[in-house]
Amino acid sequence: MDNVFDYEDIQLIPAKCIVNSRSECDTSITLGGHTFKLPVVPANMQTIIDEKIAINLAENGYFYIMHRFQPEKRADFIKDMHNKGLIASISVGVKDDEYDFIVQLATKELIPEFITIDIAHGHSNAVIEMIQHIKKHLPASFVIAGNVGTPEAVRELENAGADATKVGIGPGKVCITKIKTGFGTGGWQLAALRWCAKAASKPIIADGGIRTHGDIAKSVRFGASMVMVGSLFAGHEESPGETIEKDGKLYKEYFGSASEFQKGEKKNVEGKKMLVDHKGSLRDTLNEMEQDLQSSISYSGGNKLEAIRNVDYVVVKNSIFNGDKVY
């Protein structure tokens, strides 16, 4: 891999505008036969999403993926979502219990619309076997598999039956994989996304490293159908992380799924905990994201998300912020 770059190194080049108002630009995306308002999904982490947020997102036309860290609640969660007429989107791991869980869902005819296989090193036989197991027992579920960081991995998981792959090893805000192992796409996530997208024949979800709303448009330009976002969603009043007051200022806790806090033990820790500034409501952020993305689409010279895929770009090595702070 040469010519590596990350989000902050890239600027997209504007093309002639074809709309009279940014409100004419359509940010919606279809995944697994369902159309969602934004190509953005909150990370399937315990400090980012809970049942209440999942219901709220689904009711309002946004994609969501429930985390897998309260495994015993998942079957009832699917039932509840379906009783409300909403899509069910859950996560699984790859340990033995998860195989039984998939069979139980099939036996009870509880069929989630989306299942995400959520492990750190997704280019593995463990994930390939889980994809095949889900496709055998729940063939109607749309399977998202990850995480990976190479074209070989994307191809192998797609060939095993994955309907989409999730790209990003180590670019996350609370990730310490890159420091503890020396591996990953941290620092060159956007280039890794482009590399993987060239090999993909199915949708790709870019996961980790999104720091500004403009990074969503950049992800779409470099091949993402959807973008998974953690830290930008961690500070809302509804966010499940603890609210902490420090020197008169409010913060929210945000911790990694492979952190000691999540695992309850100091074993194979690859995540940390941090405090993020407390901000307003999730709804306000989603609205702002939509407006910013509509503006991105207008700059791309189109009126639909796909227009962003064709724009030119320049590499401006680590200089686009000039020391400015956006958020």
Ligand SMILES: NC(=O)C1=CN([C@@H]2O[C@H](COP(=O)(O)OP(=O)(O)OC[C@H]3O[C@@H](n4cnc5c(N)ncnc54)[C@H](OP(=O)(O)O)[C@@H]3O)[C@@H](O)[C@H]2O)C=CC1
């Ligand atoms: N996107 C990212 O960069 C990363 C994300 N995470 C997140 O942390 C959470 C925990 O992830 P994970 O530890 O995979 O999940 P689990 O703890 O559920 O582990 C899944 C299985 O994979 C094995 N495993 C984990 N890592 C490796 C590896 N590097 N090589 C071989 N086998 C491995 C585990 O065994 P054993 O534990 O015995 O090795 C276990 O059997 C997930 O939510 C994941 O998304 C974690 C790190 C990086």
Ligand SMILES: Nc1nc2c(ncn2[C@@H]2O[C@H](COP(=O)(O)O)[C@@H](O)[C@H]2O)c(=O)[nH]1
């Ligand atoms: N290396 C680790 N990565 C993790 C951990 N927990 C979650 N994640 C990944 O981060 C993204 C969110 O990234 P952000 O930059 O938007 O905050 C998330 O979707 C996971 O893929 C972890 O403990 N270690």
